[in-house]
Amino acid sequence: MELTWQVTTPVTSLKRFLNQQGVSHRVFSDLKENGTIRVNDTVVTPAVTLKVGDVVAVTLPAEADDPDVATSRVPITVLFENRDWLVIDKPAGLNVVPGPANRTDTLVNRIKGHWAQTQAENRVPHILTRLDRFTSGVVWVARHRLANSLASQLQAQHQVDKRYLAIVSDRLSQDHGMIDEPLASDPTGYNQMVSPAGKPAQTEYWVKERFDQATLVEVKLHTGRTHQIRAHFAYLDHPLIGDHLYDGPEMGGMTRQALHAHTLSFTDPFTQENRSFMSEVPADWQQLVKQLRSDINGN
Template identity: 55%
Template structure:
């Protein structure tokens, strides 16, 4: 793939200029190891080459061939949006995102690979940007090539990529708006996360959307991205998510954690236009409101 820019400032090297375009140090290493090229005015140059105003810089990123260890799946894939760089899909509850020991043949990544193969794409390695737990539903953003992955990882670091969730938690939350600020780490004797002084910093902000006698619907914004953060944080304040067996949630109304990634927005790193996507509650969570 080729990516082109026009140089508008003086005194920068090609590497410095590309770093400002979101090409990370790791990305440079990948390009070097896969015969990528930097062209200035259609001539191959070294990364340290100084640029002049008006130069046309082209970055050639080699295609990523398919990983033979990741099988293709042609099971349904709910595509919300697609362009040459990114893919936004709606993941159902129960579908694992990436292949693992328990499922290597039909995960979200297998299905996306099947889609890319069917579309005869040259890059066949899906890069998951916003991963969800198996039993969490909602929007997932994937990069279709490694430079797009580099761009979005930088947006995650800069907090310009925003994800919002809807969750049903047990009991009535008294505060309409609050921040749960408590460090998390993995429990010594299980897969669950616990609040602990020696954990990693974690902040979860929430707004109450609706209350009933037995549960509360909240909108959630993560300020950090720890494993099971929403689930562990609400359990820590005595309000585990409905259906969340791992964290002690009530399973009478729903049999999976009642958590849905409903909102995603980010500035497109190519067009610089703001992208916003929303996905309604799935039937099993919508049923709780009725």
């Protein structure tokens, strides 16, 4: 895969210039070992000195798939795909990455099958927004090393807007709030817990609709801790409907946590385009909301 840039400001080295374009130290090392660097259509070494007006082109080696990862032929729902990104609508109940409980039919296995079918050049999925098994919605994947590096920088700089929908138990009193509490692993279980020894975590929410025994909220993550939304609302004594790990009650037939990755937005670092993606809520969610509204109306 080839990427091209033009030098527009004075720089002292190729490495510094590429770093300004988002090429990490790791990607640069791989480029030196296995790739090709050209300046003004001439192959050069990494020691080249650049000047304003130079056109720099780098060719990164293709990323072959891992033979130890099984291929699943179950189709995926693609919201968007180009040279750099793959955005998927993940169903609830599907693991994102292979593990002891499932090594053959996770989202990664299905992406491998999808790229085998389309004969993609790069076949290593770099998962950028991992979801819990029973959380549905948008998953963002980088299709090559440089895209992964650039996306990681966007996330570190809080330039990716991720919005979730959640249905929490009981009625939240505030229309808007920020849960700013550190989270750590519970030493006695698999859950996360608020702890002074934990890592900083900020969850912002807006109430969208109130029911008799539940509240629908839109949530924005300002950090990306494990189980962040689930743990924070449990801390407020409003665990998510269906979230057994955090003692959330079942309602309206919802047997999993009522959490959906609804939208994802960012400015594409390759094209400077604004990209926004949305996943519609699934059938079990729609059934739950229908039942909660029916309870309010006394039906």
